[in-house]
Amino acid sequence: MKDLSMHIMDIVQNSVRAKASNVELNIQLDSQWLEIKVVDDGTGMDADTLEKVTDPFYTSRTTRKVGLGIPLIKQNAELTNGEMILKSILGKGTTLIAKFGLKHWDRPPIGNLSSTVAMMMTGNDGVNLQFSLKRGADEFAISTNEVKEVMGDVDIRMPQVTSFLKEMIEENIKELNIEFD
Amino acid sequence: MSKVKSLADLRKMRDELQTKVSLREKSDNPEKLVQVKVSMATCGIASGAKEVMNHMIEEMDRQAIDAIVTQTGCMGFCHAEPTIEVTLPGNDPVVFGHVDNKKADEIIEKYVIRGELVDGIIPVNYETVKENKNE
Numbered sequence: 001m002k003d004l005s006m007h008i009m010d011i012v013q014n015s016v017r018a019k020a021s022n023v024e025l026n027i028q029l030d031s032q033w034l035e036i037k038v039v040d041d042g043t044g045m046d047a048d049t050l051e052k053v054t055d056p057f058y059t060s061r062t063t064r065k066v067g068l069g070i071p072l073i074k075q076n077a078e079l080t081n082g083e084m085i086l087k088s089i090l091g092k093g094t095t096l097i098a099k100f101g102l103k104h105w106d107r108p109p110i111g112n113l114s115s116t117v118a119m120m121m122t123g124n125d126g127v128n129l130q131f132s133l134k135r136g137a138d139e140f141a142i143s144t145n146e147v148k149e150v151m152g153d154v155d156i157r158m159p160q161v162t163s164f165l166k167e168m169i170e171e172n173i174k175e176l177n178i179e180f181d
Numbered sequence: 182m183s184k185v186k187s188l189a190d191l192r193k194m195r196d197e198l199q200t201k202v203s204l205r206e207k208s209d210n211p212e213k214l215v216q217v218k219v220s221m222a223t224c225g226i227a228s229g230a231k232e233v234m235n236h237m238i239e240e241m242d243r244q245a246i247d248a249i250v251t252q253t254g255c256m257g258f259c260h261a262e263p264t265i266e267v268t269l270p271g272n273d274p275v276v277f278g279h280v281d282n283k284k285a286d287e288i289i290e291k292y293v294i295r296g297e298l299v300d301g302i303i304p305v306n307y308e309t310v311k312e313n314k315n316e
Contacts, residue, residue, distance in 0.1 A: 001226070001227060005231070006227070006231060009221060009226055010226050013222060013252065061254075061255060063257030063259075064255065064257065064259050067223070112235070119231070119234055119252070120252070122250075123219070123221075123234070123250065125251060142188075146188060147188070147191065150191050151195050152195065152199075154198050155249055157249035158198065158202075158249060159237075159241040159242040159246070160194070160198055161198075163238060163239065164186070164190075164191060164194055168186035168187070168190070168191070171186050172186075175185050
């Protein structure tokens with residue numbers, strides 16, 4: 001994975017596959033750390049599975065025999081002196097926290113966060129993605145449900161909507177004066 | 182200083198979109214829209230599916246093509262990622278492999294707009310994919 005946005009897309013996709021209807025994506029920065037937290041209310045995992053998911057040769061898929069998403073984000077977090085924490089309750093949902101050393105040499109760049117968030121909001125049917133970006137008291141938040149409410153009977157999966165959201169998120173991130181890289 | 186876009190601006194855009202779409206009476210019939218699904222699992226993302234999806238959204242927005250673009254899981258074609266599935270109204274879905282931005286342009290120009298098939302189609306048995314529901 002070349003950047004953190006790719007990891008984010010990947011981890012959120014895990015939640016979507018776990019039949020989550022609500023997925024929270026929180027990105028929080030302080031002077032030292034960049035923390036990505038994904039909380040979903042999907043199927044969750046039992047303790048046994050939870051232990052196995054960091055093994056690259058474990059996957060719940062039948063289409064292929066490897067599952068690299070979680071091992072890759074864990075490796076990248078640990079390379080920056082950070083860590084990855086995974087909590088899950090079967091039937092309740094899963095929480096993944098990946099902490100990256102903000103100024104560490106080996107931290108992958110953030111990548112195109114605004115387009116990633118916009119595409120995740122409009123590209124996953126039936127999933128309410130609640131995105132928030134925080135640094136100290138500054139915060140920007142947006143959710144799929146808010147967008148759906150505004151759009152009414154207009155399909156939010158239309159490219160025009162995604163393009164708009166992308167610009168909107170980008171401008172709001174700029175407004176917070178957050179420089180990731 | 183320019184104003185930052187907000188949900189209120191989105192509402193304005195909705196009204197425009199709604200008039201445009203309802204003129205063509207398509208809003209209630211998503212099956213009449215072109216549907217694009219981008220395979221977005223670890224394999225796809227690592228091969229650039231995110232960039233391709235972004236590019237397709239930009240292009241379809243620019244060319245005002247009535248389409249819906251969504252994500253899907255691994256379809257089992259990890260060797261040919263990024264893969265996209267395009268369903269034209271009234272047609273069976275077609276899966277294209279090794280799609281980069283250039284290929285995406287070709288697919289939009291030839292397949293989506295003119296209905297001509299282009300190289301790079303992965304033959305698929307859709308029944309099996311549906312049965313497994315492995316996304």
